[in-house]
Amino acid sequence: MTTNATVPLKYDSNTDIACRTIDKEERSLLRKVIDRIADRCRSRSLFILHYCTGCGAIELPPTITSRFDAERLGIQPMVTPRQADILLITGYLSVKTLKRVILSYEQMQGPKYVIGMGSCTINGGMYWNSYATIKRLEEYMPVDIYIAGCMPRPEAIQQGFLQLMDHIDNGRANVWEDYYRHYDFYLGNQQHLFGSNWHTPTDVIAEAQHYQFFSENTVGEHTALLAKFASEYVTRPIPSKILQREEMVE
Amino acid sequence: MKEQLPEVLESVFREIPHLVFEQQGPRRLRVNLRADALPALLELLKGRAGYLHLSAISCVDWPALDEFELVYHLWSYEVKTLVSAHIFISKNPGHYVSVYDIYTPAAFFERDIHEMFGVYFEGAPSMEPFILTEWEGPPPMLKSFSTTKYVEETFQWENYSPEWLKEIEAKGGGIVNSDT
Numbered sequence: 404m405t406t407n408a409t410v411p412l413k414y415d416s417n418t419d420i421a422c423r424t425i426d427k428e429e430r431s432l433l434r435k436v437i438d439r440i441a442d443r444c445r446s447r448s449l450f451i452l453h454y455c456t457g458c459g460a461i462e463l464p465p466t467i468t469s470r471f472d473a474e475r476l477g478i479q480p481m482v483t484p485r486q487a488d489i490l491l492i493t494g495y496l497s498v499k500t501l502k503r504v505i506l507s508y509e510q511m512q513g514p515k516y517v518i519g520m521g522s523c524t525i526n527g528g529m530y531w532n533s534y535a536t537i538k539r540l541e542e543y544m545p546v547d548i549y550i551a552g553c554m555p556r557p558e559a560i561q562q563g564f565l566q567l568m569d570h571i572d573n574g575r576a577n578v579w580e581d582y583y584r585h586y587d588f589y590l591g592n593q594q595h596l597f598g599s600n601w602h603t604p605t606d607v608i609a610e611a612q613h614y615q616f617f618s619e620n621t622v623g624e625h626t627a628l629l630a631k632f633a634s635e636y637v638t639r640p641i642p643s644k645i646l647q648r649e650e651m652v653e
Numbered sequence: 654m655k656e657q658l659p660e661v662l663e664s665v666f667r668e669i670p671h672l673v674f675e676q677q678g679p680r681r682l683r684v685n686l687r688a689d690a691l692p693a694l695l696e697l698l699k700g701r702a703g704y705l706h707l708s709a710i711s712c713v714d715w716p717a718l719d720e721f722e723l724v725y726h727l728w729s730y731e732v733k734t735l736v737s738a739h740i741f742i743s744k745n746p747g748h749y750v751s752v753y754d755i756y757t758p759a760a761f762f763e764r765d766i767h768e769m770f771g772v773y774f775e776g777a778p779s780m781e782p783f784i785l786t787e788w789e790g791p792p793p794m795l796k797s798f799s800t801t802k803y804v805e806e807t808f809q810w811e812n813y814s815p816e817w818l819k820e821i822e823a824k825g826g827g828i829v830n831s832d833t
Contacts, residue, residue, distance in 0.1 A: 498787065499785075499786070499787050502787075527808070531804070532800050532801045532804050533800060533804070534790070534793050534798075534800045534803045534804060534807075535785075535788075535793075537808065538804075538808040538809070539808075539809070542809070595807075596807070597787075
């Protein structure tokens with residue numbers, strides 16, 4: 404199990420920043436009201452990161468531009484994963500591109516939503532017997548909504564957006580928490596394809612503790628392999644001896 | 654349909670022994686020749702007839718013959734006739750000589766054929782994986798490689814049975830199975 408020292412393990416959630424004890428009832432009520440307002444605001448302003456490797460990418464220009472104009476729903480494209488809310492997978496993913504999708508997904512900040520667009524993300528679609536493409540996206544990352552079709556029309560995509568907005572508004576779009584709660588399951592499926600030394604730069608277990616989603620399924624036999632192969636990926640800190648020598652040369 | 658073969662092509666073909674050509678269309682020529690004579694043919698076509706464009710190299714796996722068929726598609730902007738040169742090479746060891754020194758774009762085609770069929774081209778600048786950089790299995794375009802079997806071993810796509818499908822199946826509908 405890898406833990407990050409910057410995140411305190413024993414974080415007492417009953418105290419505020421000034422270490423005063425919080426009245427639980429008052430907080431839960433306040434939290435409910437704030438969450439309700441926040442959810443409503445969040446559902447009206449969504450940035451999508453579109454991963455356009457599949458043929459579904461051709462349906463996005465009419466969806467986003469003036470013909471169907473997704474921006475009137477508050478949805479617009481975003482160029483970086485760190486500022487995006489929705490990860491839109493437009494069609495098939497090969498094993499090679501799935502790696503990149505997982506790297507992008509883990510960089511996104513919570514709450515984050517995944518939309519699988521087209522039949523290929525559901526069960527492989529027309530690529531069901533291809534050696535190169537993955538079949539079910541939900542094995543590798545939690546998916547909020549699937550838009551079936553080969554390819555779905557812009558109307559169907561907008562219907563999916565509206566449904567996702569409705570889910571967020573009602574506080575039901577919580578699937579992203581599953582990635583932290585069941586990280587061992589998702590990592591196991593990823594390792595099945597990419598090999599047991601598969602590693603991402605994001606410390607998901609530390610994030611799970613930070614978000615307080617750490618559960619018994621977060622770590623397991625698959626996450627144990629992370630620590631085993633960590634040395635291949637993590638850059639070691641420069642030994643102090645080398646630093647001292649550099650200073651002497653100067 | 655039948656047209657006179659351009660003189661320049663006729664003079665080139667006369668120099669290559671055991672060469673058989675067939676007119677397949679007004680601007681298509683199929684040429685069969687021995688594998689060791691192909692570089693000479695390409696040199697002559699490029700030097701005399703202005704065949705500057707190697708459009709593609711395709712590879713066919715013939716399981717019954719135990720041979721690979723390599724097809725070199727060449728185009729000339731002067732003669733305006735597509736020449737497809739067909740050669741057969743043995744699968745064991747599956748080596749052939751690279752034509753990179755005659756046509757530079759051949760590097761990409763040969764690299765692609767190497768990773769898809771396992772044919773090794775001697776003298777090619779790079780035989781590294783090109784698209785399938787993260788693939789460790791056998792060359793996937795070989796007829797002996799069964800993608801369906803590989804998918805069944807690797808992915809769990811058949812276990813997909815969502816709630817909405819169960820509801821339809823309870824009513825007597827569902828996915829139509831052609832076997833039964």
